[in-house]
Amino acid sequence: MDVVLLSRLQFAAATMFHFLFVPFTLGLSFLVAYMETKYVKTGDETYLRMTKFWGKLFLINFALGVVTGITLEFQFGTNWSRYSAYVGDIFGSLLAIEATVAFFLESVLIGVWIFGWRKLSKKAHAAVMWLVAIAGTLSAVWILIANAWMQNPVGFTIRDGRAELVDFFAVISQKFAILKFIHTVSAAYVLGAFFVMGVSAYHLLKKKNIELFTRSFRIALVFGLVFSLIVVIIGDLSGVIVAEKQPTKLAAMESLWETTTRAPVYLFALPDEENEKNKIEIGAIPGLLSLLVFHDIDAEVRGLNAFPREERPPVLITSFAFKGMVGLGFYFVLVTIIGWFKRNRLVDSPKFLKLMLLSIPLPYIAIELGWVVAEVGRQPWIVYGLMKTSDAVSPIAGSQVLISLIAFILVYGLLGATGFYLIYKNAKKGPEPAVN
Amino acid sequence: MVLQTIWFFLWGLLWALFFMTDGFDFGIGTLYPFLGKSDEDKRIMINSIGPLWDGNEVWLITAGGVTFAAFPTVYAVMFSSLYSALMLILFALILRGVSFEFRGKVDDPRWRKVWDTCIFIGSFTPALLFGVAFANIFKGIPIDHNGIYHGTLFTLLNPYGLLGGVLFVMLFLVHGALWLAIKSEGDIHERASAIANKLWPVLLGVVVIFLIASRFSTRLYDNYVAHPAFFLVILVTVFALLGIKFFLAKKAFFKAWFASALTIVGATFFGVIGLYPTLFPSSLSPKYSLTAFNASSSPLTLKIMLIVVILFIPVIIGYQVWAYNLFKGKVTTDDLAHEEAY
Numbered sequence: 001m002d003v004v005l006l007s008r009l010q011f012a013a014a015t016m017f018h019f020l021f022v023p024f025t026l027g028l029s030f031l032v033a034y035m036e037t038k039y040v041k042t043g044d045e046t047y048l049r050m051t052k053f054w055g056k057l058f059l060i061n062f063a064l065g066v067v068t069g070i071t072l073e074f075q076f077g078t079n080w081s082r083y084s085a086y087v088g089d090i091f092g093s094l095l096a097i098e099a100t101v102a103f104f105l106e107s108v109l110i111g112v113w114i115f116g117w118r119k120l121s122k123k124a125h126a127a128v129m130w131l132v133a134i135a136g137t138l139s140a141v142w143i144l145i146a147n148a149w150m151q152n153p154v155g156f157t158i159r160d161g162r163a164e165l166v167d168f169f170a171v172i173s174q175k176f177a178i179l180k181f182i183h184t185v186s187a188a189y190v191l192g193a194f195f196v197m198g199v200s201a202y203h204l205l206k207k208k209n210i211e212l213f214t215r216s217f218r219i220a221l222v223f224g225l226v227f228s229l230i231v232v233i234i235g236d237l238s239g240v241i242v243a244e245k246q247p248t249k250l251a252a253m254e255s256l257w258e259t260t261t262r263a264p265v266y267l268f269a270l271p272d273e274e275n276e277k278n279k280i281e282i283g284a285i286p287g288l289l290s291l292l293v294f295h296d297i298d299a300e301v302r303g304l305n306a307f308p309r310e311e312r313p314p315v316l317i318t319s320f321a322f323k324g325m326v327g328l329g330f331y332f333v334l335v336t337i338i339g340w341f342k343r344n345r346l347v348d349s350p351k352f353l354k355l356m357l358l359s360i361p362l363p364y365i366a367i368e369l370g371w372v373v374a375e376v377g378r379q380p381w382i383v384y385g386l387m388k389t390s391d392a393v394s395p396i397a398g399s400q401v402l403i404s405l406i407a408f409i410l411v412y413g414l415l416g417a418t419g420f421y422l423i424y425k426n427a428k429k430g431p432e433p434a435v436n
Numbered sequence: 437m438v439l440q441t442i443w444f445f446l447w448g449l450l451w452a453l454f455f456m457t458d459g460f461d462f463g464i465g466t467l468y469p470f471l472g473k474s475d476e477d478k479r480i481m482i483n484s485i486g487p488l489w490d491g492n493e494v495w496l497i498t499a500g501g502v503t504f505a506a507f508p509t510v511y512a513v514m515f516s517s518l519y520s521a522l523m524l525i526l527f528a529l530i531l532r533g534v535s536f537e538f539r540g541k542v543d544d545p546r547w548r549k550v551w552d553t554c555i556f557i558g559s560f561t562p563a564l565l566f567g568v569a570f571a572n573i574f575k576g577i578p579i580d581h582n583g584i585y586h587g588t589l590f591t592l593l594n595p596y597g598l599l600g601g602v603l604f605v606m607l608f609l610v611h612g613a614l615w616l617a618i619k620s621e622g623d624i625h626e627r628a629s630a631i632a633n634k635l636w637p638v639l640l641g642v643v644v645i646f647l648i649a650s651r652f653s654t655r656l657y658d659n660y661v662a663h664p665a666f667f668l669v670i671l672v673t674v675f676a677l678l679g680i681k682f683f684l685a686k687k688a689f690f691k692a693w694f695a696s697a698l699t700i701v702g703a704t705f706f707g708v709i710g711l712y713p714t715l716f717p718s719s720l721s722p723k724y725s726l727t728a729f730n731a732s733s734s735p736l737t738l739k740i741m742l743i744v745v746i747l748f749i750p751v752i753i754g755y756q757v758w759a760y761n762l763f764k765g766k767v768t769t770d771d772l773a774h775e776e777a778y
Contacts, residue, residue: 052775063537066490067530073500077515078522081583088508089733093741096501099494100748108491108752108759114776115487119762162508164734394516395584404523411527415534422541432775 004393006401007079010408012375014071016368017412021065021419023367026140026185027192028058029133031219036126045434046212053431054196054216055113057423062110064419068412073099079401083382083392087163090156090171091146098142106135140185148177150383151374152245163386176241180374183234186227187370190332191363193224197339198360199427201353204346209430218343225336232329236292243293243301246384248311249377251304252318254289263289263301268323271315276305313379321372328366335359437729439738443506444715444728446745448708450502452701454495455566455604457756459700460693461489463612465532465559466605469552471616471631476769477624478552482536482778483767484619489536491756493529505741509583509731510715517577517585521569521592525562532558536778563608564601568592571600574654574707576719586720596653603646606639607700610680614693621766629689636681643677643703655717656710666709673702 032054039047073095076084084092112120113128120128155170156163165171200217203209243250251257255269257277267283287297294301304312335355342349382389464481472478485492504511515522531554539551575596578586613632617625647670650656660666679695711717715731718724732738771777 060537060541063534066493067533070493070497070529071526073497073504074515074522074526076504077500077511078519079516081512081516084504085509085512085583088504088511089737092501092504092506092508092511093733093737096498096505096741097744099498099501100744100752103497104491104494104748104752105755107494108756111487111490112759112762115763117774117776159734165737165740168736168740394512394519395582396516396519400519404519407523407527411530415530418538419534422538426541 003396003398003401004390006398006405007393008389010079010401010405011075013405013408013412014068014075015375016371017416018065018068018072019368019371020364020416021061021068022140023188023191023363024061024195025058025065026133026136026188027190027223028054028061028195029129029136030189031192031196031223032058033126033129033133034219035216036129040122040126046215049431049434050212050216053212056426057195057199059110059114060419060422060426064415066107068415069103071408078404079394079396080382080392081394083387085162086387086392087149087153087383090149090153090163090165093165094142094146094149094171098139098146102135102138102142106132106139109135137185140188141181144181144184145172145177147374148174148180151180151378152176152241153383153386163383176245179234179238179241183231183238184367184370186230186234187363187367189227190224190231191367193220193227193336194332194356194359194363196220197224197356198358201346201356202428203430205350205353205357207347210347212431214346217346221336221339221343224332225340228329228332228336232333235326235329239293240295246378247302248304248307248313249318249373250293251302251307252313252315252377253322253373254301255315255319256289256301256303257305258303259300259306260303261290261298261300262287263299263303265289265292269319271319273312273315311380313377318373318377321369321376325366325369325373328362328369332363332366439735439742440728440732441713442742443732443738444713445708446742447499447502447506447715448705450495450499452704452708454492454499455607455704456697456700457492457495458489459563459608460611460615461485461492462559462563463608463610464616465555465612466563466609467612467616467628467631468559469556471613471624471627472552475548476772479540479772479778480620480624480767480769481616482539482555483771484616486536486778487763488760490533491759493533496529502741502745506733506738507715507726507728507731508733510726513579513583513585513726514573514716517579517583517587518569518572518592519585520589521565525565528558528561528565530558531555532562540778560605563605567601567604568597569600570604570707572597573716574600574650574656574711576654576717576725578720579716579718579724580720581724583724583726596649599642599646599649603642603703606635606642607696607703610635610639611693611696611700614680614684614689614696617689618693619767621768625766629684629687632680632684632692636684640677640681643674650710654710656707659710659712669702669705669709673699673706676702 032051035047035054036051039051109128109132113125113132116125116128149171152174153163154174155165155167157166197217197220200213203213204217254265255271255278256263264284264286265288266281268280269278270280272279289301290299291297304315338352342352346353378384380388380390382392464485468478468481472481535551535554535558539548569592572592578591580586610632613628613635616628617632620628676695676698680692680699683692683695713728714725715728716726
């Protein structure tokens with residue numbers, strides 16, 4: 001069996017699974033911290049019940065996010081040892097900083113938060129959740145800086161057959177990293193917001209705990225609206241930098257084969273990678289792509305045919321994932337705007353509530369598609385322009401990877417089923433009754 | 437030179453801190469089916485480490501991350517050659533972690549039984565395999581000049597490797613039993629204390645055998661013979677080991693636990709000092725061994741990471757000690773009644 005393919009599948013399975021839980025954690029932690037702060041400030045028990053209800057769902061997720069994160073860190077060594085040896089000087093330090101500076105704080109404090117209700121003052125307990133939330137996002141900063149370096153390596157030189165760091169500041173401050181961070185973390189906040197809105201919608205439809213869930217919904221609505229807009233705006237800016245730094249990814253995202261001025265955006269295009277063209281093209285908007293990525297309707301955009309075959313990413317997957325992500329991004333903006341106008345009469349808007357309930361899975365899909373665009377679109381490179389994925393893999397037997405891949409699928413499958421069952425069960429059950 | 441040496445010992449320190457902290461979690465998880473007779477016992481055991489285990493586990497992530505950052509080649513070769521062992525450890529850690537969170541979430545004895553089993557497997561497996569892995573590192577791993585591993589999972593299960601596994605399991609069992617004795621009262625406290633007393637002579641025996649076997653299976657003692665002052669480390673470790681029994685007899689459980697922690701750190705450093713400057717020795721030829729000098733990152737990366745570590749490790753230890761202190765005191769039946777308890 002092919003070690004490269006198996007290792008890629010395994011890494012994809014492990015990352016995509018991890019990424020089902022981490023964005024939720026990132027988003028929910030801020031919402032829970034806010035709810036708890038409201039409780040501390042107002043003394044209103046409803047806020048406390050909200051904090052505990054959403055906190056419980058948060059913790060189930062958190063556990064799954066943590067345990068699946070460890071395997072990711074070690075997989076660079078187990079399955080991508082040539083990559084690790086080649087870029088560890090830069091990439092390894094970013095992961096180590098993440099653990100030391102951010103993840104440690106989050107993990108220690110989450111225990112304090114869970115068990116600290118009677119050990120800490122109300123204020124201190126709420127402050128702990130804020131720190132958990134900030135540490136979580138800080139973790140994301142370092143991970144995304146590391147990922148941005150794989151997309152656009154900077155601040156290094158090749159010495160003794162490997163990449164060595166020469167400018168740390170360039171690595172951590174590059175535009176690619178900043179945009180990637182804002183885009184990804186905002187997407188995570190959107191996911192958290194939609195989850196809270198969706199579950200709240202369910203209970204509002206049942207007319208249970210109306211006060212509690214109306215408040216939850218509204219808090220999440222503001223959060224979701226703001227970050228949906230940011231995701232879309234930063235996503236648009238990211239297109240500009242992808243065009244500049246990763247022309248093959250951009251061409252694959254847009255399914256653009258020929259280098260043209262006034263490059264179009266297709267509403268739908270079915271690429272035919274064999275014959276290097278699109279089988280079907282529907283709804284071409286001439287010049288839009290040029291305008292979006294170069295701010296000039298007549299700008300030339302390089303198509304896939306400008307690059308050798310072996311340097312092109314899989315076009316079908318990249319373009320479909322991209323279109324799906326973008327479509328969903330606009331959908332999130334649209335429904336949160338609608339929500340804004342309905343915010344004072346949520347209970348009387350059953351159709352909208354149903355829509356929000358059904359929308360719970362959509363940000364999950366969007367965020368996974370975004371990951372596919374970033375990672376599949378980068379192929380065949382593991383570090384864009386510097387190292388091919390096929391050169392990065394460990395010198396190990398394919399059978400070994402096949403066994404671990406099967407184990408990953410089985411364990412994660414069972415874990416995911418159990419995790420989502422518990423989330424579903426607890427979300428449906430609703431908060432503990434008020435104690436008077 | 438100096439930077440690489442500092443990093444070599446920091447590397448050892450981080451692994452030592454991981455074994456010292458998560459070690460008692462592993463110990464409690466391994467004792468779990470034997471000491472946890474009733475559901476209440478079991479919950480007391482879980483809750484005795486409930487607020488702390490997650491933070492403890494991050495020492496592993498930090499140790500792994502620092503290996504990656506400071507010695508990328510070691511990180512690459514170590515984890516790819518120990519592939520199956522590491523995968524087993526990782527899956528075990530996953531099971532352990534979710535078990536704590538999941539176990540109490542559904543009120544059904546069969547459900548709890550599943551997670552009870554996972555807690556045991558998830559604690560015993562890493563304890564054993566970390567010992568096996570480190571003993572094999574002490575001994576040397578069959579890697580060639582390209583860092584390619586010539587062996588299988590079973591290559592690691594040689595007598596000395598297994599002895600290392602047994603040593604780690606025993607260290608962690610005693611460490612865990614002592615922690616449980618500190619954190620519990622009544623019947624379960626008595627049983628924890630009794631098991632620590634029973635296991636201690638076994639641990640002593642395993643330590644003695646391991647120290648002797650290391651003379652024949654490894655070259656760890658070369659550094660000690662060259663610099664006899666280092667024998668002090670072994671001496672301190674043995675004193676700490678004796679200290680466990682001493683304080684246990686006086687029922688000073690926290691002091692006994694502390695002595696146990698020192699024993700674990702000492703045992704780790706026994707190996708680390710013996711290995712210096714090698715991080716990952718090749719059993720095929722010393723030329724292929726990965727050392728602090730031929731496998732390290734660039735001086736710039738080592739410097740940046742050193743600043744990060746010097747600034748943050750004390751802070752981490754600070755808030756971790758604060759958290760330990762916050763949750764000091766015994767876990768009682770009353771504590772289990774609160775909704776947040778596992």
